[in-house]
Amino acid sequence: xxxxxxxxxxxxxxxxxxxxxxxxxxxxxxxxxxxxxxxxxxxxxxxxxxxxxxxxxxxxxxxxxxxxxxxxxxxxxxxxxxxxxxxxxxxxxxxxxxxxxxxxxxxxxxxxxxxxxxxxxxxxxxxxxxxxxxxxxxxxxxxxxxxxxxxxxxxxxxxxxxxxxxxxxxxxxxxxxxxxxxxxxxxxxxxxxxxxxxxxxxxxxxxxxxxxxxxxxxxxxxxxxxxxxxxxxxxxxxxxxxxxxxxxxxxxxxxxxxxxxxxxxxxxxxxxxxxxxxxxxxxxxxxxxxxxxxxxxxxxxxxxxxxxxxxxxxxxxxxxxxxxxxxxxxxxxxxxxxxxxxxxxxxxxx
Ligand code: PEP
Ligand code: MN
Numbered sequence: 001x002x003x004x005x006x007x008x009x010x011x012x013x014x015x016x017x018x019x020x021x022x023x024x025x026x027x028x029x030x031x032x033x034x035x036x037x038x039x040x041x042x043x044x045x046x047x048x049x050x051x052x053x054x055x056x057x058x059x060x061x062x063x064x065x066x067x068x069x070x071x072x073x074x075x076x077x078x079x080x081x082x083x084x085x086x087x088x089x090x091x092x093x094x095x096x097x098x099x100x101x102x103x104x105x106x107x108x109x110x111x112x113x114x115x116x117x118x119x120x121x122x123x124x125x126x127x128x129x130x131x132x133x134x135x136x137x138x139x140x141x142x143x144x145x146x147x148x149x150x151x152x153x154x155x156x157x158x159x160x161x162x163x164x165x166x167x168x169x170x171x172x173x174x175x176x177x178x179x180x181x182x183x184x185x186x187x188x189x190x191x192x193x194x195x196x197x198x199x200x201x202x203x204x205x206x207x208x209x210x211x212x213x214x215x216x217x218x219x220x221x222x223x224x225x226x227x228x229x230x231x232x233x234x235x236x237x238x239x240x241x242x243x244x245x246x247x248x249x250x251x252x253x254x255x256x257x258x259x260x261x262x263x264x265x266x267x268x269x270x271x272x273x274x275x276x277x278x279x280x281x282x283x284x285x286x287x288x289x290x291x292x293x294x295x296x297x298x299x300x301x302x303x304x305x306x307x308x309x310x311x312x313x314x315x316x317x318x319x320x321x322x323x324x325x326x327x328x329x330x331x332x333x334x335x336x337x338x339x340x341x342x343x344x345x346x347x348x349x350x
Contacts, residue, residue, distance in 0.1 A: 072265060082266070121321035
């Protein structure tokens with residue numbers, strides 16, 4: 001439930017609403033906004049008697065959020081949430097950041113080569129898994145802590161923000177020490193204790209859509225993170241399982257306008273896992289930007305044929321460089337721009 005204050009309501013009136021909500025046994029979240037101040041009632045509000053709140057001084061309106069997710073919904077917050085993971089790397093505004101890098105961190109040489117290549121091509125964030133959720137327990141599982149240390153070296157050298165996956169609570173605390181944004185992978189989208197954990201850690205989170213998750217499931221998973229007080233959540237469409245073995249997953253770009261309608265959170269697209277095939281990545285990345293995605297995440301490897309995971313869907317560095325040039329033109333056509341690394345602004349215009 002959302003209590004919208006009158007225009008010009010005083011702080012004392014806002015405090016009065018907060019106090020009443022707390023007296024009723026709920027948590028209150030005051031949200032000063034550009035247009036209005038609102039106070040959210042956090043929790044299952046099905047039985048709340050709103051007449052007590054409606055009668056308080058300074059209250060304009062009480063809105064019952066109709067969706068099962070509350071804080072994630074547009075009803076709760078009409079303005080877009082902008083999630084800034086590092087200086088100049090903000091998701092949800094007019095600028096579109098590109099995240100790129102290998103599926104897994106494999107060695108210092110590999111991650112540094114990948115980082116330099118994607119930075120030179122125009123990416124502003126580096127991806128690379130140190131903890132890998134592989135379908136087989138016998139497949140490469142990632143370098144763990146060593147992988148995180150290598151990502152930190154790559155950030156130091158290139159200035160790229162770091163996005164990397166955590167698979168459990170302990171890993172999430174470790175990832176938070178090294179990364180700018182904690183990725184929750186498709187297989188863990190409904191790992192509710194992990195969602196609560198990253199909610200409490202408070203760092204930006206990249207939440208990927210589950211393999212068979214509906215948009216409603218995705219938004220409810222995001223709600224777990226916001227319910228712990230962390231609103232820095234970026235959603236990610238990465239394809240869902242389908243009946244058709246022609247592609248690894250079915251890349252569902254309708255998710256982008258759907259999420260924009262239902263939620264204030266930014267949504268990016270991952271055409272690498274979304275298609276699973278290198279030659280399908282470029283067209284679908286272009287389509288994602290055209291559809292309004294707030295970012296793209298693309299797998300790029302210096303030598304994909306030698307990759308320890310997902311080589312078949314990883315772009316070669318020169319393919320990625322052409323893709324970024326195309327994405328810049330598409331973003332311009334819809335009134336947006338690709339984000340550039342701070343300090344390289346004039347160079348990126350040419
Ligand atoms: C990844 O980003 O490398 C990954 C494992 O993605 P997903 O969780 O979407 O399968
Ligand atoms: Mn991968």
